[in-house]
Amino acid sequence: MARILVADDASFMRQIIRDILESDGHEIVAEASDGIQAVEEWKKHHPDVVTMDIVMPRRSGIDAVRAIAAIDATARVVMCSALGQETLVTEALQAGACDFIVKPFKPDAVLATLRRVLEKGDA
């Protein structure tokens, strides 16, 4: 099971994704409510995976991915996007994110993406 950092400025969204991930046995090692905190928590915990919202205050999710990838190019970051954010998702993937999930979160889709990302990392 994976150790996961959840970054989203809405505590509501963090609660939903936490419930989905914990229901599958994963451990949430920390939560972050903005991009700066996400990078700080990543440095502290070195999680197996980060779920990262794109639109966040202080530092966007894309900037946070860029900062994490600059420290560790193998870090696994999954972007959480809304419909209509395709351009931003592409930018995030170029910045170092490895996959994305679309809001509203569907438990099966979230867990399938996570499995895919973890398998990729193990290969």
Added chain:
Amino acid sequence: MAKYRVVFLEEASEHLEDMSRALLELEREPGQGEAIDLVFRMAHSIKGMAASLGYDPITEVAHRLEDRMQGVRTAGRVEDDDLALLWKGFEGIEAMLAAVRDTGEVPPTDRGLARALASAEALRKKKVLSPS
């Protein structure tokens, strides 16, 4: 579902308070970048939360507000017409949240409001593409 509804109502109400303060700031200073960003982010966040609970009418109005704010971000300032419409969007979401709080159900979409927000953004895009 009930657990999520409580968190949603609490957080969406906080977002509306922030949005209200930012709109007041924009009335004083129409080019205030932080206030523009804040209204955009609050609309975006409410949209995502409402969509997660299947509150489509709230999602739609928040989405239109977000789109409109994207246009405002590009322009770098709000116009008086924008502000009037943004306040209407704000009040529309506020009323729908109150209905969810009181009845547990979301009221039907305010089609007039959604159309007005969409038309304003379409008009802005047209002006950008064909400046006179």
